[in-house]
Amino acid sequence: MIHQQVRFDAQTEIDFVIIGAGAAGGIIARELSTAGFRIVVIEQGPYMTEKDFEHDELKYMRQRAITNDYKREPNTFRATEKEKAKVQPAVIYGRQVGGGTVHFTANFWRFHEVDFNERSRWGSIAGSGFDDWPISYAELEPYYTKTEWELGVSGLAGASPFDSPRSKPYPLPPLPIKSSGVLAERGAKKLGWHAFPAPMAIISQPYRGRSACLHCGFCEYFGCEAKAKSSTLATVIREAEQTGRCEIRADSCVRKIEVNKAGLVTGVTYFDKSGREHFQRARAVVLCANGAETPRLLFLSKSSLFPQGLANSTGKVGKYLMFNGHARASGLFEHPLNEFKSVAVSRVIHDFYDSDPKRGFYGGGGIDMRFVSYPMNFALGGLPPDSPRWGPKYKALLREHFTRTLHATGHTTSLPVESNNISLDPNVKDAWGLPVMRVTYKDHAEDMKTMGFFQARCKELIEAAGPRKVWTREVRNQTFGFHLLGTCRMGNDPRTSVVDKYHRAHDVSNLFICDGSSFVTSGRGQPTCTIQALAFRASDHIIRMAKNGDIKSAI
């Protein structure tokens, strides 16, 4: 192994325990350890590296090699709080060192200015907790820039007329255009829209000791063998370890954040790989377990001082879950696109990013053109819905469609709805004997209209690109989320939010929460860049507070 690994003994005083080595946790680990603090990162998944990753669709997609395993940690689902929840996969997240940044598609849009103050600009929306963020785009902008440069992002500044101001260009030029990108440009031009090079957290040229993308095509659902995907595993986590002050403790599942009588966090109790229980003391805890596991752990950490769950005096923990909406129209083209090669997306369209009162409903989003199907899953369900499912015609269609299919895909807003949430299931337990998460989710009526609107735009785009055949997928209420947002929202008012604008829990002064759960609104579908910018910003404030003696500790 190239990187050194510190192992702290039980006597060493640890400054911060970080729960979760993912998109946010990896960054905070690097920032805090670089600033001189001693860090233990506790990660429930294994420590895999590039050498462990494979082009193996069966293992990665069907057997969940690097994501949550529904057999050991199932979840339950219901659409509304009146129903009894059933065991049914409803969320997916990265479950190894690097978290979701290892297997994500690496679309890396910044949010726009409007995402942070849309409540003020649009007004309230019935049946939702629509609100402004306590921070502005301008406050986050330096951290977006830092994220792009520290991790390595490819893109073209100024190419989208809709982007909010930026202080620096992207560190790397865009990845090469694919047939999907050419067709997106062709369709957009006909319609008067603007297709621009996709910002991707995949490096188009060698960067900071890592090699450029080889265009193997195994991005979404897979770990990158070439270290070209700018996951926290390939970047900041190694740098954190190199400080000699950061231990990554993998295969360790936190079951409770402990508090003392004064209501301060004292450390965490976790299971190691063999199921043995340990306690890790720390001066403060940073919770970065993702928008579903974070609220679950706060519920599991209830105590006599915090009977509704840790940091949950307002009852807002777990509430306002947002998945982002999706819409899709598909086309079959005359010539091979070979979309199985290279990164998923090369052009993006933001002409409908903003809400428009003329549409008669709230909502906006972005559109891209992509295929993202691997052989097995394509053969299982990738053909148009009217296709035969077996026999000679089925075989002929597989042959014709695999290299020629394209989807125009819309990524849209989800309103924060209080009754969409994460809670503990009262009946079902996981492999460690802990209550599993119960997901309650039904898209807001405005979100459904937005998805319908985007499906129509996607269809226009595909049609304008000149296909032989077009088909769409019915817009339905979502029952599955891979963006897990909003469940410990940030805000200035401790009565309506869980953390303050510096990610400190309103209720517990030495507990910080930073991941997708901090989001106040959903953005338009690509949350990782913003999660990571928040993590860099939170780190600066945590370091400032710690150095000023503003974090009271139980030690």
Add this chain to the structure above:
Amino acid sequence: MDDQDISRRQFMIKSCASVGSAWILSHLPEIAAAQQHARHVVQSPADDKFEFFTAEQAAETEAIAAQIIPTDDTPGAREARVIYFIDRALATFASSDRPVFVDGLKDLEKQTRKRFGKTKTFSALSSEQQTELLTGIEKSPFFELVRTMTILGMFSNPEYGGNHNQIGWKLLGFEDHFHFKSPFGFYDAE
């Protein structure tokens, strides 16, 4: 390093030389190491031996798979040796699916005898007769399972026992390489 690893490395060197990428050549040891790690839960044992199926069960299952992805002007499930994938799967990671499989085969046998006479097996029927029978059960959990397993066996990595000579991938036009160069498709080459 076993034979398979050596052949993989030689393959890498060959494919790298053909694309002439300086980077990939300088990083060969790392990539080869990554490939060596391509160890699978299910390793294919010696050819033509079944771990789970009896010879009869294998023949019947293969006949169904060959209706799902038939052999015509190009090879199908039979030539891709999908039956070996299904056998390994039922012996290992898909062992919980055995009851549906075994009961489904028995049921198919019953239906075959009822329709076409006591001595008949499904695999001995004409293709038209097989299609007719399968059409009758295409909504059943058993058929769905055989369909899924046939597809997995046709299109998963050859190391799992099926997709022999990458027959499945060739059918689709898919290539599994570590390196492609732009242009990738027709429209970006225009």
